[in-house]
Amino acid sequence: MALVSGPGRAGGATSDQELHTQKHITYITKLDTVRASFQSYFEAFIDYELEYWLTEHLRLNGVYWGLTALHLLGAPEALPRQSTIDFVLSCQKENGGFGAAPGHDAHMLYTVSAVQILVTVDALDELEAKGKGAQNGKGGIQKVGSFIASLQNEEGCFMGDEWGETDTRFLYGALNALSLLRLMDLVDVPKAVSYVQSCENLDGAYGVTPGAESHAGQVFTCIGALSIAGRLDLINKDRLGAWLSERQVDKGGFNGRPEKLPDSCYAWWVGSSLAMIDRLHWIDGQKLAGFVLQCQDPNAGGFADRPGNMVDVYHTHFGLAGLSLLKFEGLEEIDPV
Amino acid sequence: MDGQYANDPEWADVTPIPLDDGSNEEVMPLASIAYPPEYIEATSYLRAVMAANEMSERALKLTQDVIALNPAHYTVWIYRAKILFALNKSLEEEMAWLNKVSLKYLKNYQIWHHRQVLMSSREHFPTIPPKELDFLMEMFAQDSKNYHVWTYRHWLVRHFKLWDSPREIEDIDALLKADVRNNSAWSHRYMLRFSPREEDVPDSGLANAGDMSTTPADKGRLAIVDEDMVDAELEYAQKAIVLAPENRSPWWYARGVLRAAGRGLGEWEEFAGRFVEGDAVKSTHAVELLAEVYAEDGEKGQKAVDLLTLLKERYDPIRKNYWDYRIKQIEVDV
Numbered sequence: 001m002a003l004v005s006g007p008g009r010a011g012g013a014t015s016d017q018e019l020h021t022q023k024h025i026t027y028i029t030k031l032d033t034v035r036a037s038f039q040s041y042f043e044a045f046i047d048y049e050l051e052y053w054l055t056e057h058l059r060l061n062g063v064y065w066g067l068t069a070l071h072l073l074g075a076p077e078a079l080p081r082q083s084t085i086d087f088v089l090s091c092q093k094e095n096g097g098f099g100a101a102p103g104h105d106a107h108m109l110y111t112v113s114a115v116q117i118l119v120t121v122d123a124l125d126e127l128e129a130k131g132k133g134a135q136n137g138k139g140g141i142q143k144v145g146s147f148i149a150s151l152q153n154e155e156g157c158f159m160g161d162e163w164g165e166t167d168t169r170f171l172y173g174a175l176n177a178l179s180l181l182r183l184m185d186l187v188d189v190p191k192a193v194s195y196v197q198s199c200e201n202l203d204g205a206y207g208v209t210p211g212a213e214s215h216a217g218q219v220f221t222c223i224g225a226l227s228i229a230g231r232l233d234l235i236n237k238d239r240l241g242a243w244l245s246e247r248q249v250d251k252g253g254f255n256g257r258p259e260k261l262p263d264s265c266y267a268w269w270v271g272s273s274l275a276m277i278d279r280l281h282w283i284d285g286q287k288l289a290g291f292v293l294q295c296q297d298p299n300a301g302g303f304a305d306r307p308g309n310m311v312d313v314y315h316t317h318f319g320l321a322g323l324s325l326l327k328f329e330g331l332e333e334i335d336p337v
Numbered sequence: 338m339d340g341q342y343a344n345d346p347e348w349a350d351v352t353p354i355p356l357d358d359g360s361n362e363e364v365m366p367l368a369s370i371a372y373p374p375e376y377i378e379a380t381s382y383l384r385a386v387m388a389a390n391e392m393s394e395r396a397l398k399l400t401q402d403v404i405a406l407n408p409a410h411y412t413v414w415i416y417r418a419k420i421l422f423a424l425n426k427s428l429e430e431e432m433a434w435l436n437k438v439s440l441k442y443l444k445n446y447q448i449w450h451h452r453q454v455l456m457s458s459r460e461h462f463p464t465i466p467p468k469e470l471d472f473l474m475e476m477f478a479q480d481s482k483n484y485h486v487w488t489y490r491h492w493l494v495r496h497f498k499l500w501d502s503p504r505e506i507e508d509i510d511a512l513l514k515a516d517v518r519n520n521s522a523w524s525h526r527y528m529l530r531f532s533p534r535e536e537d538v539p540d541s542g543l544a545n546a547g548d549m550s551t552t553p554a555d556k557g558r559l560a561i562v563d564e565d566m567v568d569a570e571l572e573y574a575q576k577a578i579v580l581a582p583e584n585r586s587p588w589w590y591a592r593g594v595l596r597a598a599g600r601g602l603g604e605w606e607e608f609a610g611r612f613v614e615g616d617a618v619k620s621t622h623a624v625e626l627l628a629e630v631y632a633e634d635g636e637k638g639q640k641a642v643d644l645l646t647l648l649k650e651r652y653d654p655i656r657k658n659y660w661d662y663r664i665k666q667i668e669v670d671v
Binding site: 161 | 412492539543547548556
């Protein structure tokens with residue numbers, strides 16, 4: 001992944017049950033100043049173990065992940081606020097959407113990251129006044145909302161861009177961003193809800209498209225969307241909770257699908273999904289925290305997918321988010337949605 | 338600029354458009370990338386031909402160079418597909434090239450969406466090309482659980498109506514023979530046998546799952562069922578379970594089959610019992626299923642509680658609270 005993997009490796013000692021807060025703050029802020037080399041950007045596509053979420057241009061997402069991680073660590077000032085806002089706004093295109101970086105085309109994923117960052121640093125007023133389409137200091141927020149709404153298709157799902165690839169990741173992102181912008185009325189929410197439900201499988205979990213195999217990342221996006229839409233009542237909570245809690249393997253970590261290896265990022269995807277349906281207590285939180293902590297690099301900071309592997313900002317964000325969910329001491333609490 | 342394109346007479350008429358990442362302005366790009374020079378050059382020419390919407394051989398070649406440098410560049414794929422259709426290029430050749438790229442970048446999203454865009458052309462592909470499924474099996478040989486490939490294969494089944502094609506079930510049989518724990522293959526099998534086929538019914542993982550008027554209990558239930566097929570699938574699941582009793586996938590597959598057919602778990606009581614003799618448990622899934630069967634039979638509530646307690650205390654203590662919840666539910670019912 002772009003912002004890099006490495007340079008450090010996760011420690012992996014089972015005895016290490018301490019959270020190295022200051023190290024992680026240093027690790028994230030260094031990503032900003034040192035910059036990752038292009039080489040590692042590409043190697044990520046080729047080598048990356050984690051199957052999902054990652055194989056794209058990830059610049060703007062990287063900023064979001066780093067920023068959230070710093071907030072969780074109680075050090076939000078470690079990334080300069082104004083240059084963060086300026087960078088985000090410089091990624092916006094004329095159609096209101098945001099690209100992965102300045103000069104890149106607009107895409108749902110980056111638009112969602114942009115909105116999340118701006119909300120995190122409390123800068124929606126700057127978007128309203130200085131975003132594309134703003135006139136006399138107004139209208140920037142509406143423009144972003146219109147871009148997102150234009151990507152809903154006939155089935156109720158959302159496309160990533162004009163090219164038409166659909167995925168429940170985009171649907172969740174759309175609802176997430178629109179709810180942050182308070183513009184949910186721009187889209188057909190009942191239709192989106194019905195689409196999400198059609199992705200439910202016989203095991204109570206959800207896949208990327210209707211009928212696709214259940215996957216923990218997709219479970220998060222689907223029930224996150226239902227949660228935002230106020231329709232958690234549609235979920236078969238016992239069956240889904242059973243499937244989700246089965247994701248915990250002997251080592252304490254979660255996998256994303258049956259018979260796959262555990263990965264620290266699923267502490268977030270699975271954990272937050274369980275929290276949304278009030279069943280987080282069905283798993284062994286202590287063992288999970290133990291697994292995530294083994295994924296830390298105790299020397300240079302950062303988290304990896306599993307003990308012994310290279311650290312990166314994605315797993316640092318989701319590892320910390322997972323620990324926060326478990327109310328780990330020293331971290332700010334996080335909202336599962 | 339002094340590079341491959343700048344020195345090529347074929348490109349002399351094009352003025353490259355440099356990347357504007359804000360670095361020339363006062364805004365410092367927060368996360369700018371140290372691009373290698375060949376990528377900077379190729380994408381500056383790409384911006385120029387895309388701005389002119391040029392549909393040409395040289396532009397096609399350029400997209401290939403950019404993809405080789407960065408297959409995750411999502412815009413270049415869109416442009417490439419447009420050129421292929423505009424110039425009426427051989428899509429068979431494109432597929433052959435795409436196969437090589439796919440094998441190199443196993444986790445890339447764009448490649449599979451591109452493939453689907455091309456394959457969607459009824460004009461070029463009125464039926465599924467003979468080698469398409471061979472290639473997918475080649476991909477599965479690298480990673481038999483690759484989510485992109487399975488999602489694409491699912492799309493193929495619907496697009497070309499392949500639910501009953503012998504090749505589909507043969508491939509699934511082969512993959513399950515190689516690894517009976519391949520949950521992706523079990524999931525595909527369920528889709529082949531039980532997912533909606535009608536044009537006017539939206540696809541779904543469970544029959545009627547997206548229909549808000551269906552009660553949860555009726556989800557996954559089919560109106561018309563081929564009982565012989567159902568029996569054969571249940572037998573298939575049983576054979577797989579005998580090979581690996583603790584494998585979750587066939588147990589859940591069987592539950593889905595029974596649900597689709599509107600048949601209760603009770604008919605599996607005898608089979609599940611073979612894996613549980615007192616405290617000697619060969620499959621926790623069998624214990625769970627038996628507990629459910631007993632729980633439905635009001636008089637056997639205590640037996641159900643005993644079985645779930647066995648799971649909680651001995652076989653799956655990591656999920657202690659979950660089993661407690663299940664036990665409480667039975668006690669409430671009793």
